[in-house]
Amino acid sequence: MAFKTSLSCACNVFFRHFSRTTLKSSPITQPKFPGAKTSWTEKLQFTEPSQYTPIPVYRVMDRTGNILDATQEPQIKDEILLKMYKDMSVLNVMDKILYESQRQGRISFYMTNYGEEATHIGSAAALTLDDLVYGQYREAGVLMYRGFSLQDFVDQCYGNSDDKGRGKQMPVHYGSKDLNFVTISSPLTTQMPQAVGSAFALKGTNKVVVCYFGDGSASEGDAHAALNFSATLECPVIFFCRNNGYAISTPVNEQYRGDGIAGKGVSYGINTLRVDGNDVLAVYNVTKLAKEYAVKENKPVLIEAMTYRVGDHSTSDDSSAYRSPKEVADWATNDYPTKKFRYYLESKGLWNGDKEKQLLEQTKKDVMSAFSVGEKKLKPKWTEMYEDVYKFLPAHIRKQRDSMVEHLKKYKEHYPIDSFQK
């Protein structure tokens, strides 16, 4: 009945307004459809992607570390600049050693960050520790900048008793409550709508949520949900896309058409920036601007950092099967973010060959020391496996655990219990 009443009401309204005189007296110059704010046209034509001007790539430095526009040089304290450089270098050394350790079968898996160091460190330096970070999986530098120690990294990769994730996940699935870095999950893009929810919850606190993702991830349905929710629900989240050219083997021209990931931002009604992801100062500037805006306006920002994945996707991948060694070598030598930053620091008199040598030697020692300590640690007690499925161990899982305890009494020689804490 309610339906019938409202229908007849609507009809009355409709007929009352539908008269030629009304139309004549107030000519409609703009379309009034609720679905779009735009103008009329009588020209029948496509809106072609070619008519659109792609969003330019913002940069501060050229490839040799020269500042291109002095007004764009960020005023970063020397000690912070040096920390940024140091962390980029440490990340490199850690990657080399952990990659090799996987090759030797010491850890089961690893993902290097080669080529993307500036996206990590430049963005991390523009944030504060109380901002909440959602990573995808290749953001070790962000975590390092926030204070995750070499020992923390190594312990997680070994899944030993000091792994903050308690041995549950594969290597590189880091997380830290203290550092406001939500634990990594392998399924791609799941972090994006979650980041929006967190941003909604943090509205008005002067904190932002930063969500990293890749050019491949942007194809998942969750990416659409996240961008759309953040715009409509006005959430202070920075979407930070590391566009490194490849999703495992799939190049970007098979991943999307149009103006990359940045091009999508505008169409969702989101303020968007595209940046040279190999220019750490530029990444710093865009992230800083994004944070200021997001906090002030309680709105999202999309950053697309253009970079190149110099390493294989992971230790399970051999990228020579789908891209030429020359292509990789070009990026590794001609536009390497750490090198570019080093030129800049040298031009400011903050860095030199001796300091570089010293840093690398010390870093190697530090990584190796963390490494050998981490390797010697036992795994958590094996019954840890049953913990944290729920807040409290439910009866049915307790029963399964107890029956495994009984089983091990009889068959312990067949299980690697000596590698686990008692």
Added chain:
Amino acid sequence: MVLNKIVKLGGEVLQSAVPLKNKSQRCASHFVYSPDSNSTIKGDRTKMNMFQAINNALDTALKTDPKAIIFGEDVGFGGVFRCTLDLQKKYGKQRVFNTPLCEQGIAGFGIGAAVAGSTAIAEIQFADYIFPAFDQLVNEAAKYRYRSGNLFDCGKLTVRSPCGAVGHGALYHSQSPEAYFAHTPGLKVVVPRGPIKAKGLLLSCIRDPDPCLIFEPKVLYRMAVEEVPTDDYQLPIGKADILINGSDLTMIGWGTQVHVLKEVADLLKEKHSISAEVIDLVSILPWDVDTVCKSASKTGRVLVAHEAPLTSGFGAEIAATIQENCFLKLSAPVVRVTGPDTPFPHVFEPFYLPTKWRCLDEALKLIDY
């Protein structure tokens, strides 16, 4: 290569500072693979591992069916497990191609292609990543024929996906989601135990008039090697295989777990003079109730083992069906040896799996019940 040099340097540092130990334990497999010895398919044979047998099946499908297309993430360069190796080179980008990274897209695209007459063969890179496609598979693919009164169907859709434990896959590279899909009328679900089965089942799935999912135990891709018939052949969906005949108890599994159970049967025979029958269920939906119940009635004791968690695992369905059909023939309750009701953990995998020792332990308890 600059990078290689750097990496090599890292390795040298590592070797000298930290001597290697315990490498083998991490990489150790929890079972010994045993090839099929008495396959009766006629014709020439070639030695193939499981990814090669799957590649061979896909090649056969593309060759024999001009409407067949293969797509998914990274399939263009051969797929992360090499199952589509060289197929794009051979058949072109119009028939073998990468999709954007989107499982719901892959499933929906596959359904649509099938609706319009293509033979759609989709790859979901890991079974752990099939869940964004759950809606398309469960609500769409499974119900297409039913909801349209048979006006439309997507029977030409096949979804391939690697599943199961691999030694170090942890939460998101180890899962066995067959039971979720077994709860979905309209789908067919199969799991091969090796190369010969994989080729024959995959070709059956591709040519079956209903949408099929084939979960391929990824640990078998390289490890499992058999003399695979090179001709075009199909193996039945819905038919279990009795791999070892026995009289004292029945052990049922699928995929990798079949090999664990074969080892257990050997142990039972050698050390305890117990004769165990081993059944590979092969097909989860529909499943071979007749073969299972016949065996259960004969032995009176049944053990079902799977890697997926206990609660609502497919073992539950098997156990319930056996007690319905064979109640008076049973000498003991049907026992399930499975993963516990936890996510699939990383370093604890050896304690998570339904190992041969857990299966042996439970089999002996069954006998002594």
